[in-house]
Amino acid sequence: MKTKKPTPYNQLSKEEFFLSGHRACQGCAEALAVRLVQKAAGRDTIVACATGCMEIVSSPFPFTSWNLPWIHVAFENTAAVASGVEAGLKALMRKGKLPQRDIKVIAMAGDGGTSDIGLQALSGALERGHNLTYVCYDNEAYMNTGIQRSSATPFGASTTTSPAGKKVPGQITWKKNMPEIAVAHQIPYVATACPSYPIDLIQKVQKAISKPGPAYIHILSVCPTGWRIPSNLAIKVGRLAVRTGIFPLYEVEDGIYRITQKTSKLLPVKEYLTIQGRFRHLTEELISQIQERVNQEYELLLKKVAMTQGEKKEE
Amino acid sequence: MGKRRGLEVSVGAAEAVAMADVDVIAAYPITPQTHIVEHLAELVNNGELDAEFVPVESEHSALSVCIGASAAGARTFTCTSAQGLALMNEIVYIASSMRLPIVMILANRSLSAPLSIWNDHSDAMSVRDTGWIQVFAQNGQEVFDHIFFAYRVGEDPKVSLPVMIHVDGFIVTHVIEPVEFWEKEQVERYLPPFKPISRLDPERPVTMGAFAMPQLFTETKVAQDMATTQSMEVILSAWEEIYKITSRRYRPVEAYRTEGAETIFVVQGSFGETLSVAVDELRAKGEPVGLVMPRLWRPFPFELFRSAVKGAKNLIVIDRAISFGGQGGPLAIELRSSLFGLPAPPRVINFICGLASRDVTVEDFKNIYERAVDGSKAPVFQEDFQFYGVRS
Amino acid sequence: MKGTKELLTWKEIIPGNVILNPGNAREYRTGDWRSQRPVWDFERCIMCGMCYAFCPDAAIFEREDGYYEADYYYCKGCGICAEECPKKAISMVEE
Numbered sequence: 029m030k031t032k033k034p035t036p037y038n039q040l041s042k043e044e045f046f047l048s049g050h051r052a053c054q055g056c057a058e059a060l061a062v063r064l065v066q067k068a069a070g071r072d073t074i075v076a077c078a079t080g081c082m083e084i085v086s087s088p089f090p091f092t093s094w095n096l097p098w099i100h101v102a103f104e105n106t107a108a109v110a111s112g113v114e115a116g117l118k119a120l121m122r123k124g125k126l127p128q129r130d131i132k133v134i135a136m137a138g139d140g141g142t143s144d145i146g147l148q149a150l151s152g153a154l155e156r157g158h159n160l161t162y163v164c165y166d167n168e169a170y171m172n173t174g175i176q177r178s179s180a181t182p183f184g185a186s187t188t189t190s191p192a193g194k195k196v197p198g199q200i201t202w203k204k205n206m207p208e209i210a211v212a213h214q215i216p217y218v219a220t221a222c223p224s225y226p227i228d229l230i231q232k233v234q235k236a237i238s239k240p241g242p243a244y245i246h247i248l249s250v251c252p253t254g255w256r257i258p259s260n261l262a263i264k265v266g267r268l269a270v271r272t273g274i275f276p277l278y279e280v281e282d283g284i285y286r287i288t289q290k291t292s293k294l295l296p297v298k299e300y301l302t303i304q305g306r307f308r309h310l311t312e313e314l315i316s317q318i319q320e321r322v323n324q325e326y327e328l329l330l331k332k333v334a335m336t337q338g339e340k341k342e343e
Numbered sequence: 344m345g346k347r348r349g350l351e352v353s354v355g356a357a358e359a360v361a362m363a364d365v366d367v368i369a370a371y372p373i374t375p376q377t378h379i380v381e382h383l384a385e386l387v388n389n390g391e392l393d394a395e396f397v398p399v400e401s402e403h404s405a406l407s408v409c410i411g412a413s414a415a416g417a418r419t420f421t422c423t424s425a426q427g428l429a430l431m432n433e434i435v436y437i438a439s440s441m442r443l444p445i446v447m448i449l450a451n452r453s454l455s456a457p458l459s460i461w462n463d464h465s466d467a468m469s470v471r472d473t474g475w476i477q478v479f480a481q482n483g484q485e486v487f488d489h490i491f492f493a494y495r496v497g498e499d500p501k502v503s504l505p506v507m508i509h510v511d512g513f514i515v516t517h518v519i520e521p522v523e524f525w526e527k528e529q530v531e532r533y534l535p536p537f538k539p540i541s542r543l544d545p546e547r548p549v550t551m552g553a554f555a556m557p558q559l560f561t562e563t564k565v566a567q568d569m570a571t572t573q574s575m576e577v578i579l580s581a582w583e584e585i586y587k588i589t590s591r592r593y594r595p596v597e598a599y600r601t602e603g604a605e606t607i608f609v610v611q612g613s614f615g616e617t618l619s620v621a622v623d624e625l626r627a628k629g630e631p632v633g634l635v636m637p638r639l640w641r642p643f644p645f646e647l648f649r650s651a652v653k654g655a656k657n658l659i660v661i662d663r664a665i666s667f668g669g670q671g672g673p674l675a676i677e678l679r680s681s682l683f684g685l686p687a688p689p690r691v692i693n694f695i696c697g698l699a700s701r702d703v704t705v706e707d708f709k710n711i712y713e714r715a716v717d718g719s720k721a722p723v724f725q726e727d728f729q730f731y732g733v734r735s
Numbered sequence: 736m737k738g739t740k741e742l743l744t745w746k747e748i749i750p751g752n753v754i755l756n757p758g759n760a761r762e763y764r765t766g767d768w769r770s771q772r773p774v775w776d777f778e779r780c781i782m783c784g785m786c787y788a789f790c791p792d793a794a795i796f797e798r799e800d801g802y803y804e805a806d807y808y809y810c811k812g813c814g815i816c817a818e819e820c821p822k823k824a825i826s827m828v829e830e
């Protein structure tokens with residue numbers, strides 16, 4: 029008989045809240061991310077969900093994959109719906125109409141529902157200071173409607189509305205930096221995460237929900253269907269996004285930046301790009317353009333870390 | 344009965360919302376709705392009303408916040424006008440389909456363009472088919488009473504639908520009127536605490552807002568339509584209770600001096616008050632004229648309307664909105680179709696007037712009456728409708 | 736609530752189309768989508784639980800003896816568990 033050594037993975041809570049039987053594609057790391065987020069948040073949670081892949085795969089009436097109170101209203105207003113849930117609970121508990129209890133409110137939306145059409149409602153919710161955690165599941169396009177580009181689609185990616193053509197090589201704008209937009213609201217907690225690093229993700233969710241006030245978590249969620257990769261590589265590709273510096277994992281706690289997955293030397297972005305169908309058309313020149321941009325942004329992030337951690341020491 | 348107080352109708356409306364023990368208010372400023380929200384904010388910040396006031400960044404979010412709060416079990420309130428309503432339109436449909444008893448005052452205003460802050464019913468008519476229970480309130484007292492009515496009807500488990508109170512912007516919202524307040528105990532007796540059918544609660548997890556495939560979608564819509572139609576019973580008893588408390592009688596279709604009337608004006612909202620004066624003056628001259636005001640707009644009281652106009656030869660329908668390229672104003676279109684197939688239906692003569700608060704006086708209504716009944720000018724009415732008071 | 740096959744009538748619909756049975760989509764057999772199945776070699780397995788953590792379908796469960804295995808009612812055969820197992824204890828075999 030072998031003995032079981034505890035690992036962070038085999039010690040995870042066995043409770044599931046986003047249950048088997050959902051209709052996400054094979055190897056959908058967005059579904060995995062949702063599963064992990066809800067595991068981390070636990071039972072006393074209410075979820076407000078935007079229209080998008082995760083809503084569609086989990087709620088074909090009269091069936092639901094949710095083992096939690098869950099509400100979907102529309103595409104662009106999840107932050108507002110979650111604000112309402114939070115305000116409602118707060119009022120009812122204060123007025124003695126409901127017993128006092130610590131209920132976490134989580135808002136969830138895709139990159140389109142967050143960085144495009146839902147940005148205004150999100151900004152409002154963050155600015156007003158509701159006690160909720162907003163999770164953006166970023167699969168870098170409007171997947172639910174058929175892989176159209178969003179402002180979170182990275183430079184060079186081919187999507188159905190930014191197709192790699194003879195003249196234009198796919199998406200020609202750089203990914204909108206949504207986590208920085210959240211940081212600019214000076215909320216208590218902002219983090220990036222990726223289900224390829226489940227323990228890091230879970231710790232961030234727990235930190236986010238335990239802090240009073242708004243928190244924002246931006247999760248890179250690999251989508252085998254839209255990124256045109258084999259389903260078994262979804263975790264690997266997410267890991268490469270982190271290790272190439274394309275999607276660094278960090279958190280910003282009360283304004284102080286910290287990189288949570290340090291890499292001594294970043295891998296070349298080429299390793300990440302060339303295994304994905306959506307980047308297959310990229311020339312060496314475009315790849316080096318991307319490399320340059322990633323280097324710059326990573327440098328900038330390191331500077332923010334140094335700067336804000338410096339401030340911390342001075343205090 | 345409570346004290347009679349002279350105050351701005353918007354302030355009275357806000358006071359009623361506060362007396363209804365609302366839990367969450369979410370609204371975005373737009374003229375002429377602003378005074379209602381401002382007064383609520385004041386009550387909250389002065390500690391006179393224990394509620395969450397959520398100063399949202401748009402009307403779309405205002406109603407979304409109300410949906411979230413209502414789904415959590417809170418009593419909610421919002422109000423808006425014209426452009427704000429148009430912006431929240433997507434969510435207006437969803438609120439009723441999710442059967443959440445949110446209450447909204449719509450301070451009626453013209454829809455742009457050209458931009459106009461003034462009053463008509465173009466915004467009201469744009470949400471006719473959104474699935475909200477809708478009533479028209481003509482003055483401050485009616486607005487005040489209908490706040491309690493709206494919560495009572497909407498929250499009734501047999502109904503469970505949002506309720507919209509139409510109030511003419513400026514003409515009603517901004518005037519100072521005497522309003523008879525209710526006693527606290529009267530409100531409490533009339534309006535039981537909100538007990539939602541379903542609520543977002545970790546103890547008993549439910550899924551709200553699932554999507555439906557075609558083989559179920561129609562069933563969900565029929566269920567919703569049945570609830571709307573069947574709300575009539577609850578509406579009638581809620582008005583009956585108001586009568587018992589206040590001696591003020593509200594009916595789905597209000598009729599004024601229709602006995603023996605050959606010609607009946609039909610109008611909604613505050614024009615009813617001016618028109619009743621015109622009717623009095625015409626009656627004094629022996630004209631067989633009356634006035635009918637459909638107070639309840641959704642569910643529409645078809646039967647009551649037909650019997651209210653029974654025996655009339657002419658209906659002069661006053662519309663304060665246009666259906667571009669359609670058969671006149673939305674009210675006339677609705678009424679004409681409700682009369683279709685009757686053995687001897689009255690002739691429907693449709694005048695569109697009073698857009699963007701353009702004044703329509705007692706004299707104007709008398710003119711309209713003359714034009715409508717004067718046989719020599721009859722050919723005019725081969726058209727479906729006409730605009731009144733437009734420079735040519 | 737009725738089963739997957741029968742359809743609700745309008746009278747059976749709860750106001751607002753609310754679903755009262757949490758997680759009732761578990762009836763849905765996503766295992767039918769599979770063209771390959773993961774098979775465990777317990778000789779190699781060190782019970783680390785990574786396969787369990789990475790399954791997007793929560794289709795891997797811990798057995799009483801501490802080993803992990805797939806629930807084929809749900810396993811979609813994505814191959815993530817096999818790819819991520821640090822001991823290469825899982826192989827994907829054609830159905």
Ligand SMILES: Cc1ncc(C[n+]2csc(CCOP(=O)(O)OP(=O)(O)O)c2C)c(N)n1
Pocket residue numbers: 058079080081082103104137138139140141142165167169170171172173178
């Ligand atoms: C107002 C509105 N516009 C457009 C749509 C259509 N729509 C539904 S989901 C979706 C894309 C969702 O993309 P994203 O938020 O990135 O989520 P994903 O499906 O990729 O997880 C779109 C465009 C809609 N439902 N509502």
Ligand code: SF4
Pocket residue numbers: 051052053054055056057058059081082085167171172250251252253254
């Ligand atoms: S399209 Fe992508 S994100 Fe959507 S369910 Fe499929 S794999 Fe997941």
Ligand code: SF4
Pocket residue numbers: 775779780781782783784785786787803819820821822823824825
């Ligand atoms: S990942 Fe591999 S070694 Fe770890 S528990 Fe699963 S099968 Fe065993």
Ligand code: SF4
Pocket residue numbers: 055773789790791792793794795805806809810811812813814815816817
């Ligand atoms: S193949 Fe995919 S779905 Fe099946 S058990 Fe492994 S990870 Fe889960």
Ligand SMILES: [Mg+2]
Pocket residue numbers: 138139140165166167168169170171
């Ligand atoms: Mg997306």
